[in-house]
Amino acid sequence: MNNQSGSSCDVAVRVNSLGKCYRIDHLEQLDESQPSSPAAGRPAGLIRRRLGRAKERLSHESFWALRDVSFEVPSGQVLGIIGRNGAGKSTFLKILSRIIEPTTGVAEIRGRVGSLLEVGTGFHPELTGRENIYLNGTLLGMRKRQIDVILDDIIAFAEVEQFIDTPVKRYSSGMYVRLAFAVAAHLEPDILIIDEVLSVGDALFQQRCLGRMQRLGDKGRTVIFVSHSMDSIVALCERAIVLDRGRIAFDGKPADAANAYYELCSSRKSATLDFLERGGSHPMAVQQVECRFLPASHPTPEMNPVNAGSVKVEIHGELPPILRHKSAQLTLAIGINQENGQRIGTYIANDMDEAIRIRGANFSYGFLLERLPLIPGRYFLDVSLINRGETIDSLQRCASFRIPVQAGLSFQDVDPRWGAVSFSCVGYNIQPSQLLEYDGKH
């Protein structure tokens, strides 16, 4: 990927072998390891050792949240950064925003940086809307006289004219978010760094914010943008970088980056499942989810994008002690979703008990989804483990599979608007004789 590798003047951000190392202290002999104070926590460790808690021995492990990251962002580019939870996106943005220092490497930034890692930083409920605008604006690096000039625009954008001198604690949550975002949206730095802030506010407002961001890009401002939403990455960015375990896994076109990201998600092992947000009463029961597309051995030569392949899902885990009992009535459910989160189908397996009787605490369960009537594309898996109606563990988007476009098809791109189901259907030309018969019935 080399967008205009011209003179160095055009580079807005240059990152060279950037790394950030955290130190994780483990308290041995205790069940839960404490991922407490990172690198600079030296004094705390010293004191704790000096206090001499004999039973808890401290051991350290370094963890590279970001390792050897290098790239350049030309001025005016809108760059997207994607990656799973814990891939190092936030660490990276925090280094670029000068909140934390890198352990290794250098980043060079040309121009004024505005960074939005949170909407409404410094907002205080007791202060009025106006006071919060000034406080938040100056925090973001604006001067008072600059805010004086754009104050009316901000108020209008946030649609809070009537309440501008009311303490924001009386605002509705929507008004609060709108006001906070309005200040940020009127910030006009040379480089804008945004972390997932668009996930707040209603759809209409989000659209307006996206619009503003796009205009920022048009004005030649550099935007670095982290998001989990592939839609907005593809829509807004000219280039995207995929981070995986602190390193750059992909750097290129947003659409390709999205695919690379899904590829990463599809092979989740227990270590990476740890970073997933979970629900349920024992959220570590499911430890591994694997899923693979198996192409059919004899593909049917049809014109429709019907795919006769099947999908194999394997789930491994360990049951919490209270469920290793015979009275447990376990069900394991998988849900298949489209890329946009729309659920396509759910399968519930009721014969989990059998699996446990065989394997004890550890369980392994497989699903074979035969001849899935789905159009080509990427699909995501949700997994839930349930006992008598109570959710033990639930994981969302924990794995994904891809149904490939069949060879010999005239179209390579499948439009998501076509839906998800592919019908088994035979097309034929109607013969004139049949046509007559049809007319005759009328």
Place this chain on the structure above:
Amino acid sequence: MVATDSPKKITRIQTRQAFSFFEWKELFEYRDLLYFLSLRELKLRYKQTSLGLAWVVLQPLAQAIIFAVLFGNFGRLPSNGQPYVLMVFTGLIPWGLFSNTIGRAGGSLVANANLLSKIYFPRLIIPLASVGSVVLDSLVSVFALVLMMLLFSVGIGWHVLAAPLFLLASLAMGLGVTLVVASLNVYFRDFGFAVPFVLQAWIYLTPVVYSTELIPEKWRFLYALNPTVGLVEGFRWSMLGGTTLSVEMLVSMGVGLVVSLSVGMAVFQNIERGFADII
């Protein structure tokens, strides 16, 4: 809409050297933030109080009256020939600047953890903003002191000109100690517990609620080694005149001032970059 500064500044982000100079220029660029953060601090301090700023005077006044009754009336302690209440109230102003700075700004970094971990700005602004309310408090107190002096018909001499210097010194010394306390508090919250206790002990090592006359002549030199003695005695001398201010007190005050500010800045500078990792 917003005027863009013409030459684009290049910022290098890397691990900082152990010793680096403080970026005063950057602090100056963020002066508006300092103003609004101080304003926030002030507004929140007196929000929903019906007496508002009156508390600033009522608190030390009540304290002065209690000590005057205890030590002046019952204990019959010396007070340089001035009314006891006036003597205590005068001492409480520089002491208040010193100790309230530490008390209010000492926990400021921890209290503003959300700001520190979400946005970049010169970190020094946080403790400085907490100091704003202390300064306002003492200005109000000074005004009250002048009223009290009129009430007791105490004349003001030429040495009143030195009063601002002693107040400034109290603030600066307090700030130096604050920087150490606030930075270490990020790592060990123990300071939050220790500081009020230490300050409580420290006030009795300083001639705030009693007069230096109480200290035997032979111990005076040792006594003067406490740099806050000079702050209080100095201010009292400049307002009320004729006290036991000595050269040793002034020297130790000067040394204490320089040491606390430089140690404070050094500690803050060195620990500052790790704040967001720890907090």
